[in-house]
Amino acid sequence: MxxxxxxxxxxxxxxxxxxxxxxxxxxxxxxxxxxxxxxxxxxxxxxxxxxxxxxxxxxxxxxxxxxxxxxxxxxxxxxxxxxxxxxxxxxxxxxxxxxxxxxxxxxxxxxxxxxxRKGAPVDTPATIAPLAPSSRTGGGLGIGSGRAGGKTPVSGHRSGSAQPNEAVQHLQAQVREMSTHLEGLEKERDFYFAKLRDIEILVQQQVEVLEAEGKDDQVLRDIQRILYSTEDGFEVPDPAVQADEEETF
The missing domain is CATH 1.10.418.10 (Calponin-like domain)
Structure with missing residues (x-):
């Protein structure tokens, strides 16, 4: 151990x-x-x-x-x-x-x-927590749980307890964290898409050079096949149709 x-x-x-x-x-x-x-x-x-x-x-x-x-x-x-x-x-x-x-x-x-580290900042990393932890006892968000016959509203105040405010602050912190996480995922998506696009252009240029010389390269063709392959049920949208729909909207 x-x-x-x-x-x-x-x-x-x-x-x-x-x-x-x-x-x-x-x-x-x-x-x-x-x-x-x-x-x-x-x-x-x-x-x-x-x-x-x-x-x-x-x-x-x-x-x-x-x-x-x-x-x-x-x-x-x-x-x-x-x-x-x-x-x-x-x-x-x-x-x-x-x-x-x-x-x-x-x-x-x-x-x-x-x-x-040459003075580089060291923020304590955050970990993503579930938005709404399930609970079998009381309210789903823990507000007013254990209190029979009713619920304490989020905006209400109960003497001697800061639980509602704490719960709201906790949820707001989770929303901020999830927003940051989503932003990171979008940046990651754009990062890898840009790389794939660069690969696509490079492969296409090389294929065109080989075609002009009357040659071919199976590896490049396989790379293109992978780049342009789609999953079952997925159709690449027609640019003309997509443009018409946007204009109509």
């Missing part, structure tokens, strides 16, 4: 001089990168976003980690898809491995985590 999550949190916060409150916050990848940097001192920390908030930034951090492990001939698969979801169990297991590796390889040298 490895260390508990509380023990690991205390260790990583002290080592890196950060203030994480949950082990799943390590799913942003920044802490893992700097733990490795404390061992080897050669991780390109300027490429690591310690205050990453969006999944595409998490993935970029893990790419730095993967490159560093490979460069030091560390044969350790990284379950990136699981870790970036910021789930407790996945990150707990990976952090336990990181701690064992650190114990076995850290040479005891002085390490200044703040200097290595």
């Amino acid at each position: 490895g260390e508990s999550r509380n023990e690991l949190l205390a260790w990583v916060n002290e080592l890196l001089q950060i203030n994480y409150t949950k082990i799943e916050q390590c799913g942003t990848g920044g802490a893992y990168c700097q733990i490795l940097d404390s061992i080897f001192g050669d991780i390109p920390m300027t490429r690591v976003k310690m205050n990453a908030k969006h999944e595409y930034e998490f993935i970029a951090n893990f790419k730095v980690l993967q490159t560093a492990l490979k460069g030091h001939k560390v044969d350790k698969p990284i379950p990136v898809e699981k870790l970036v979801r910021c789930k407790m169990q996945d990150n707990l297991e990976f952090m336990q491995w990181m701690k064992r590796y650190w114990d076995a390889n850290y040479g005891g040298q002085r390490y200044d985590p703040v200097a290595r």
